[in-house]
């Protein structure tokens with residue numbers, strides 16, 4: 029079900045890891061960001077859109093992780109974009125075939141894989157998504173995954189954060205892609221902080237949508253996590269341990285793995 033979070037901006041939340049797909053209404057149709065995960069949900073979203081007379085005219089993937097690279101035939105054949113680095117990484121990781129990736133990362137049943145990762149990289153340094161609708165600024169950085177982009181829809185006051193600023197997931201570092209993953213993540217948080225004053229609503233890739241009053245708190249929470257990881261301090265983060273939300277107990281394991289890798 030689509031829920032409006034700002035004028036002309038709607039969110040569809042998945043059963044899978046509370047993933048958020050974002051629909052932005054434009055002149056001749058909608059932009060669909062991180063379309064969704066499960067096949068029946070994607071089909072339902074496509075139905076909801078067509079029932080309300082809206083066609084998908086563009087897609088965008090915030091980063092090259094499988095759960096952000098999916099699509100469904102009923103969404104149509106609009107161009108699907110990502111940053112140049114996102115598209116190159118997706119292509120590279122899928123070069124051995126979709127099935128190999130699905131097996132390696134454990135993609136669950138019910139996820140349609142035929143159109144996985146078929147995105148076009150926008151030329152490096154592109155600062156906005158090419159489409160006929162509200163201006164969507166691309167804020168590219170190197171936190172979490174290569175070519176990760178947050179998107180700012182300034183005239184709607186909406187920040188699409190990709191896999192950052194989550195109330196359920198700790199910062200998940202790109203431990204293989206960069207020399208200093210913690211500093212890269214901190215740099216990305218500074219970029220988000222730089223636009224926080226323009227944000228009325230933000231949508232994390234997974235977790236709860238937040239308002240203007242929460243955006244700085246989520247930035248601080250992510251930064252606090254990274255500082256304790258970097259400085260070897262005891263962790264006090266509500267997303268890890270007994271205070272984790274139901275179903276998110278596994279995040280503690282991610283934290284343990286990050287600790288070990290950075291030790």
Ligand SMILES: [Zn+2]
Nearest residue numbers: 091093173191
């Ligand atoms: Zn991700």
